Amino acid sequence: MRTWISLTCFSANTCDPCPLRSRARERAISGGADQDGNDREVEYRADDLTMIAHLALPDGTDQRPAVLIGHEGIGLNEYQRRRANQLAECGYVALAMDYHGGQWFSDPEQMMARLGPLLADPDRVRAIGRAALRELLAEPRADAARLAAVGYGAGGTIALELARDGVDLKAVVGVNPPLETVRPEDSVNITGHVLVCVGSEDPLVSVEQRRSFQEEMQAAGVDWQLNIYGGAEHAFHLPPVNSDGSLSTADTHELSVPGVGYHPAHAERAWRQLLDLLDLTFRRP
Amino acid sequence: LSTVAPIIDTESFEYRHGDIVFDGALVADRDVDADRRPAVLVLEGIEGRTEVQVDVARRLATQGYLGVAVDLFGGKRLVPGRSAAPSSCRSSSRTAMRCAGACCTWLDVVRSRAGVDPDRVATIGFCFGGLCVLDLARAGAEVSAVASSHGLLTPPGLTPGTPITARVAVFHGWEDPFATCRRHSPRRGADPTWRRLAGSRPRPRHARLHGRDSGRPRGPHPVRPGRRTPAWASLEWFLTEAFAVP
Numbered sequence: 001m002r003t004w005i006s007l008t009c010f011s012a013n014t015c016d017p018c019p020l021r022s023r024a025r026e027r028a029i030s031g032g033a034d035q036d037g038n039d040r041e042v043e044y045r046a047d048d049l050t051m052i053a054h055l056a057l058p059d060g061t062d063q064r065p066a067v068l069i070g071h072e073g074i075g076l077n078e079y080q081r082r083r084a085n086q087l088a089e090c091g092y093v094a095l096a097m098d099y100h101g102g103q104w105f106s107d108p109e110q111m112m113a114r115l116g117p118l119l120a121d122p123d124r125v126r127a128i129g130r131a132a133l134r135e136l137l138a139e140p141r142a143d144a145a146r147l148a149a150v151g152y153g154a155g156g157t158i159a160l161e162l163a164r165d166g167v168d169l170k171a172v173v174g175v176n177p178p179l180e181t182v183r184p185e186d187s188v189n190i191t192g193h194v195l196v197c198v199g200s201e202d203p204l205v206s207v208e209q210r211r212s213f214q215e216e217m218q219a220a221g222v223d224w225q226l227n228i229y230g231g232a233e234h235a236f237h238l239p240p241v242n243s244d245g246s247l248s249t250a251d252t253h254e255l256s257v258p259g260v261g262y263h264p265a266h267a268e269r270a271w272r273q274l275l276d277l278l279d280l281t282f283r284r285p
Numbered sequence: 286l287s288t289v290a291p292i293i294d295t296e297s298f299e300y301r302h303g304d305i306v307f308d309g310a311l312v313a314d315r316d317v318d319a320d321r322r323p324a325v326l327v328l329e330g331i332e333g334r335t336e337v338q339v340d341v342a343r344r345l346a347t348q349g350y351l352g353v354a355v356d357l358f359g360g361k362r363l364v365p366g367r368s369a370a371p372s373s374c375r376s377s378s379r380t381a382m383r384c385a386g387a388c389c390t391w392l393d394v395v396r397s398r399a400g401v402d403p404d405r406v407a408t409i410g411f412c413f414g415g416l417c418v419l420d421l422a423r424a425g426a427e428v429s430a431v432a433s434s435h436g437l438l439t440p441p442g443l444t445p446g447t448p449i450t451a452r453v454a455v456f457h458g459w460e461d462p463f464a465t466c467r468r469h470s471p472r473r474g475a476d477p478t479w480r481r482l483a484g485s486r487p488r489p490r491h492a493r494l495h496g497r498d499s500g501r502p503r504g505p506h507p508v509r510p511g512r513r514t515p516a517w518a519s520l521e522w523f524l525t526e527a528f529a530v531p
Binding site (some may be wrong): 193195218225226230 | 459460513514526
């Protein structure tokens with residue numbers, strides 16, 4: 001990790017200085033960023049549930065690009081709250097949304113009992129996403145004209161469905177998202193750049209799914225990119241968590257699921273790609 | 286961050302192999318304080334060595350590397366110009382073998398240069414050069430990393446089963462007519478660090494790392510010399526990681 005930072009300094013005197021190379025960004029990448037007083041929990045109603053999201057603001061008083069974050073299917077935990085804080089340190093107004101009404105699913109069957117019908121219904125998915133979006137844009141510092149959505153796992157589906165629904169998202173990022181949709185024709189409504197990051201060994205995102213997604217994006221004329229990370233399984237971005245959702249110090253998840261595994265190197269690469277895309281989208285003329 | 290423009294030194298370099306003279310350019314940032322800096326070989330397409338390569342090498346130099354624009358063909362060029370289909374290069378095993386030999390020689394040349402860390406050398410290639418760097422990795426060459434941009438993907442079949450030790454990144458356009466993504470699946474097992482970036486709209490431009498075709502329509506992140514595109518940003522991190530001292 002340190003070597004990344006020191007070698008990055010080689011670029012400090014280039015003719016193309018990049019604001020990404022800030023200390024805040026490097027802290028964000030290293031996982032060391034934490035807000036102090038600029039983050040809070042916010043509640044709102046969606047899908048007949050009271051959602052408990054996490055809003056993080058950057059320093060200052062001016063309007064900033066706004067980023068909506070969708071959590072994994074298991075629920076919103078400290079990992080995504082930290083992501084929101086890290087994005088705030090990088091200058092974005094970030095809302096880590098909630099789409100389970102504050103629930104954390106330690107039982108995969110219970111999780112799928114909620115996720116299955118939800119993901120099969122794009123109207124519900126989009127309504128949940130739009131409710132979170134309204135909450136984000138209710139924050140005066142959030143710039144509605146500079147909006148992005150990023151999502152992990154099923155949260156990536158929400159980000160993609162929002163884009164398909166015509167929300168003017170300048171950037172859409174899905175990390176380990178299911179790529180199937182029942183309304184591929186709606187992709188013509190996507191206005192921003194789409195980045196998807198998946199593992200080559202992800203049993204939930206097959207080669208056929210990737211191919212269909214690519215053809216869907218291409219047919220709709222979307223500006224898109226797909227990063228495939230060699231050897232990575234599903235949820236490669238997610239550090240080990242305990243069954244109650246708390247972050248673990250162990251090397252593996254407490255609840256082991258075949259085909260699901262953390263890959264620290266690829267997790268960092270995907271995070272850098274995400275930050276790069278946001279930077280290129282919002283900070284460069 | 287300093288806003289002072291760096292001082293870039295460009296040195297022409299030739300070596301002779303038999304009757305053929307190979308022409309290269311070594312590019313370094315004078316202000317980078319490094320006793321032994323990593324080196325990155327830049328391989329161009331079938332048109333032979335171009336100024337575009339030197340531009341890419343210059344950009345790499347500003348990041349602390351020795352950028353090396355290399356000539357694979359020697360004696361002006363082996364294949365006559367851009368009109369020749371890249372697939373014809375693959376069809377000629379003689380061409381592939383000859384370029385692989387030139388690659389290896391260039392690696393030796395660069396490693397022996399003063400100021401270069403011989404254990405931190407990478408190669409990046411465009412189009413036919415992309416094919417060459419992948420072939421280099423497939424042959425088990427001891428390089429830190431190889432990156433291919435819109436390169437041909439078909440394995441030459443000369444070194445089956447050879448373990449790939451280099452990190453591999455492939456940047457590719459979904460609509461690239463010379464090597465379609467539909468036909469090629471990533472090789473599994475032997476090269477655990479490969480990545481592929483399939484950019485799109487309207488053609489493979491998004492996945493390109495430099496802006497030779499600046500007259501073409503572009504996506505929201507135009508590929509221009511000096512611009513930091515998503516593909517270029519990805520390449521930067523890729524090299525940074527590959528050269529990190531453990």
